[in-house]
Amino acid sequence: MATGRTHRPATRSRGIPEATVARLPLYLRALTALSERSVPTVSSEELAAAAGVNSAKLRKDFSYLGSYGTRGVGYDVEYLVYQISRELGLTQDxxxxxxxxxxxxxxxxxxxxxxxxxxxxxxxxxxxxxxxxxxxxxxxxxxxxxxxxxxxxxxxxxxxxxxxxxxxxxxxxxxxxxxxxxxxxxxxxxxxxxxxxxxxxxxLSIELQILAFHEQRKAGEDGGVGGADLPSAAAVRAAAPAAVAASPASTAGRKGPDGDVPAVMPA
Amino acid sequence: MATGRTHRPATRSRGIPEATVARLPLYLRALTALSERSVPTVSSEELAAAAGVNSAKLRKDFSYLGSYGTRGVGYDVEYLVYQISRELGLTQDxxxxxxxxxxxxxxxxxxxxxxxxxxxxxxxxxxxxxxxxxxxxxxxxxxxxxxxxxxxxxxxxxxxxxxxxxxxxxxxxxxxxxxxxxxxxxxxxxxxxxxxxxxxxxxLSIELQILAFHEQRKAGEDGGVGGADLPSAAAVRAAAPAAVAASPASTAGRKGPDGDVPAVMPA
DNA sequence: ATGTCTTTGTGAACGCGTGCACAAAGATGA
DNA sequence: TCATCTTTGTGCACGCGTTCACAAAGACAT
Structure with a gap:
């Protein structure tokens, strides 16, 4: 355990932003990996890289939990694993x-x-x-x-x-x-x-649709402002045959394997 | 098809906020359901309810796509299904x-x-x-x-x-x-x-951890400032026995079924 | 044609999240 | 003890997203 305990008593509970909470599991995963490699401490820069976020953001996130860190050194891996686990409620079953x-x-x-x-x-x-x-x-x-x-x-x-x-x-x-x-x-x-x-x-379906949106945007780029481009190699691909719901009318009667699908997938 | 075509030429492409894009699949799903029930038009209020969002947000979202709607009436379901499908790039394979x-x-x-x-x-x-x-x-x-x-x-x-x-x-x-x-x-x-x-x-693991955080917050409430809700038995439960990674030391040597796990799940 | 009624589309205010940039804190070495 | 160097913690500004609230648009009845 690193520094002395001048830390804040507890969680400042209500104060943790949702966006921060959503990132804590990422930090925890990265920290666990470090822990398994017996790395004693990490800087915000290193840990941020491992978790795929900005180091300033990481420091601010941790600041909501309290001041667990030592200036000039970084964060104690084991201690932080424990703190985050506790914060997320993972110390219980x-x-x-x-x-x-x-x-x-x-x-x-x-x-x-x-x-x-x-x-x-x-x-x-x-x-x-x-x-x-x-x-x-x-x-x-x-x-x-x-x-x-x-x-x-x-x-x-x-x-x-x-x-x-x-x-x-x-x-x-x-x-x-x-x-x-x-x-x-x-x-x-x-x-x-x-x-x-x-x-x-x-x-899954929603995720794929979001990806499709961006993919389409990438494909129809160099052209101009409007829309009807479809140039490069990537574009050639996108120009496949089939068309779902291509016409407003075609959607009406459809009742595919959807409508009652099991789980992650469909729209 | 509802109103005359005073609509904007195309997509205003780059202008669609990411948050809006992420909701389009939700709208599309709700609209498809309406379409299958042969509902001709929906108001922003109804559709918003079906998609689980605020109606003002929905209208603003749609406004990024153009002006597809008729004041006093609502949105033409089939037409909107087509527009959103096209916007998301779902009219291609x-x-x-x-x-x-x-x-x-x-x-x-x-x-x-x-x-x-x-x-x-x-x-x-x-x-x-x-x-x-x-x-x-x-x-x-x-x-x-x-x-x-x-x-x-x-x-x-x-x-x-x-x-x-x-x-x-x-x-x-x-x-x-x-x-x-x-x-x-x-x-x-x-x-x-x-x-x-x-x-x-x-x-999945991250999602569960986020849920655990909120669950813990709900459980450990009555003592503190905010809301002493949770009248029911729910609170009693959270006070479970076991503890994972309860001690900083316990995490070190672990090398469970994790570390290389297949997919959605683990941390 | 005119008035009423419904619902859209959006201007504006607000709040949250992000990232910069720096002062403060502590470690480390002389 | 003092100076230097590293890294944290955070004040501040900015931009995105959300929500309110209302004027404008159109449908519909008379």
């Missing part, structure tokens, strides 16, 4: 339930990474009776009817939804009613929840 | 490659949702020879050595990385060298790429 054990749900459940950061898969839940009892990642799948009981008994407050879009809101409602107050949503739907419940969403 | 066909990669590949929005899985690529040739989602897995050739031949400009963390940067470099300029990264690593290449990351 978080039992989570995952609802919807389809392709994606099963893939997520199969990660060993859960346990390594204070998260423990307390239960896997599905609505398909034929799945029930079948072990996924060593954990037997349980039936959706027992959702409330499972949450109750395991003291779960974080839930992961990996169901089809059509089922997501219903599952969400039941989770919330049973006491879950943080939800990670992989279903392509907007969930509505009461105040006090946090929802974060992961949506 | 985007071939993508996915590298790393493990649990997660396979799960992602299995989504039918890809094709439904202009994205087409051109190839699945893995470094495990025993995977090669095996069909996943109806597409035979190809060997990593052919990566460059595959990208070239298919004119791929968007790549998805679902490899273990340790392989991600290397795969990324090869993708970029081969001409890919947009990457969706599921590996828990910070990728460094040259200018002009867009990277978006999806990281």
């Amino acid at each position: 978080w039992p989570i339930v995952m609802v919807g054990i389809g392709n994606l749900g099963a893939a997520l459940a199969n990660y060993g990474g859960f346990a390594s950061r204070g998260f423990r898969v307390a239960a896997l839940i599905d609505a398909d009776p034929s799945m029930v009892g079948k072990p996924v990642a060593g954990i037997p799948v349980q039936y959706i009817d027992d959702l409330e009981k499972i949450i109750e008994e395991n003291g779960v407050s974080i839930g992961v939804i990996a169901t089809p879009a059509g089922a997501a809101q219903q599952v969400c409602d039941r989770l919330v009613a049973a006491g879950v107050s943080s939800i990670l949503n992989f279903a392509p739907t907007v969930l509505s929840v009461p105040d006090g419940v946090d929802v974060r969403k992961v949506d | 985007w071939p993508i490659v996915m590298v790393g066909i493990g649990n997660l990669g396979a799960a992602l590949a299995n989504y039918g949702g890809f094709a439904s929005r202009g994205f087409r899985v051109a190839a699945l690529i893995d470094a495990d020879p025993s995977m090669v040739g095996k069909p996943v989602a109806g597409i035979p897995v190809q060997y990593i050595d052919d990566l460059e050739k595959i990208i070239e031949e298919n004119g791929v400009s968007i790549g998805v990385i679902a490899t273990p963390a340790g392989a991600a940067q290397q795969v990324c470099d090869r993708l970029v060298a081969a001409g890919v300029s947009s990457i969706l990264n599921f590996a828990p690593t910070v990728l460094s790429v040259p200018d002009g290449v867009d990277v978006r990351k999806v990281d």
Whole structure:
């Protein structure tokens, strides 16, 4: 442990900006890597590079947590790992339930990474009776009817939804009613929840669409202000045949593999 | 189609704020749902509710695209679907490659949702020879050595990385060298790429950690200043036993299932 | 044609997040 | 003890994004 403890008592709780909170896991990951290599200290410059952010931003982020650092030296790796872990609430055990054990749900459940950061898969839940009892990642799948009981008994407050879009809101409602107050949503739907419940969403389809936007912008560049360019090699590619929703009319009757898709993906 | 065409010529291209771009897919999804129900028009209020945003924000977002709306009436659903699709570049076909066909990669590949929005899985690529040739989602897995050739031949400009963390940067470099300029990264690593290449990351572990932070904040409330809510049992739960990385020392020697984990998950 | 009613489009104010740049703090060596 | 050198912590300014609030635009009825 580095410097003496002239640090602020605690968290200054409410004061940590959301943007900073979102970066803490990045810092933690970089610090853990350093820790495993037994690096004793890091400068804000080094750590920022490892985390892919600006060093000034990193210092400001840390300043919200308190003054953990030694001028002229840097930050004590182990100490900082501990402080950030504590700040993020990773020094305690978080039992989570995952609802919807389809392709994606099963893939997520199969990660060993859960346990390594204070998260423990307390239960896997599905609505398909034929799945029930079948072990996924060593954990037997349980039936959706027992959702409330499972949450109750395991003291779960974080839930992961990996169901089809059509089922997501219903599952969400039941989770919330049973006491879950943080939800990670992989279903392509907007969930509505009461105040006090946090929802974060992961949506591959949206990410791809954002990438497509930028990709299109890159392709249609050198031309001019307007739009109809499409020049270079990259552009040639973009000029592929197919067209989805190309005409306003074509979208109407469609009812593809979407509309009820399992998880991360679709629009 | 609603009003006459007093609209601006085109996109005002560069002018669309990033935050707006990130919401366009949400609007598109909501509009598509309306379209399928044959709803002819929506007001900003209704659509905003469906997309889970503020109506003023939605109107401002749309104003960046041009003036597609009729005062006193609202927006023409079909027309707006088309405009947003075009803006996002979804009226063209985007071939993508996915590298790393493990649990997660396979799960992602299995989504039918890809094709439904202009994205087409051109190839699945893995470094495990025993995977090669095996069909996943109806597409035979190809060997990593052919990566460059595959990208070239298919004119791929968007790549998805679902490899273990340790392989991600290397795969990324090869993708970029081969001409890919947009990457969706599921590996828990910070990728460094040259200018002009867009990277978006999806990281379950980070999302969970952010949720844990807020969950902890909710739990440890009553004592402090702000809001002593949480009347229910939720608070009791958070006071769980176990502790990960509870002591600064405990983190050092650890080398769990992490460190090289496949994809979305770990820290 | 005219008035009323609805809903858009946007000017303006505000707040958050970012990055610069520097003073203060501490380490280190003479 | 004092000077120098490194690196933190932060005051400040700037720009982006959000939200309010309202004038303008158009639909619709009379």
